[in-house]
Amino acid sequence: MKKIKKIKIKINGKIKSLNQDSNLSLVLKNLKIPLNKVAIELNEEIIDKKKINKIKLNKNDKIEIVHFIGGG
């Protein structure tokens, strides 16, 4: 069987190892991210949350997932 190639990406500053061609939507689902309460950046560009199904992740991609917290 052909071995699936792994890639390394960064999510919120933490390195994660994923299968090559992983889908962004699946990654967010695995992290249990509530999509209606966050915003997502891929390599410093804001991602339209409606289109995450179509986004495949590549080596060294940087994802930022942010939400609202208490602040003054």
Add this chain to the structure above:
Amino acid sequence: MVNLKKDSLIIANKKFNSRLIVGTGKYKSMTECAKAIKLSGAEIVTVAVRRVNISDKNKPLLMDYIDPKKITYLPNTAGCFNSKEALRTLRLAREIGGWKLVKLEVLGDKKNLFPDMIETLKSTEVLAKEGFNVMVYCNDDPLMAKRLESSGADAIMPLAAPIGSGLGIQNKINIQIIRKQTKLPLIIDAGLGQASDATIAMELGCDGVLVNTAIAKAKKPFEMALAFKNAVIAGRQSYKSGRIDKILMGNPSSPSKGII
């Protein structure tokens, strides 16, 4: 009696009954924060944009405690030290769910937390062009306030004193000058320490005050939230009622005619 019911605070065409805006930081817990907000009567709360904790999926979320459908979230740029960071933060905030009303705060110094007004001005221009409604944290400088107004700010928010200092309004004259020159909502942001500071701000003619630390870090935050609510109402009523002129000498309150 002053009819305060018709005396709404209007920011970017949105009407609010409360003139007190509160921050959601520095509370012991989200439950405490939510209760203090309720007691304060605030309809707008500031919130920060930060990374989701991806290693703790069960961490409580602010939105589960404070319903953004009932309370207006005002995303801020706290912790941003240049225009690039501030713009990135607010564009992300808008993406979370359509937040157009935002608080811009670009700091210039990590110790005194004074705003960097050059970066603030640049950011205001860009945000206004991108369709944001920008409430701008700024210095108590009338000239800079004017520049912000012509750059498209929706509210001018001068500091009373450094953020979190609790020193109260340090420069009443500047605040009054800014009041005289602008029709934009003028909101004192930062530096208040106790409820009477809010009353003074309102008596100077400000349209509202923004308080975080003074409530969150009070020994009894719930009581202080209530005190600020009342203080803002008292200050507004006092301002609208027209104070007496100040005179140097005494003026008896009882008639001198008919003294035995």
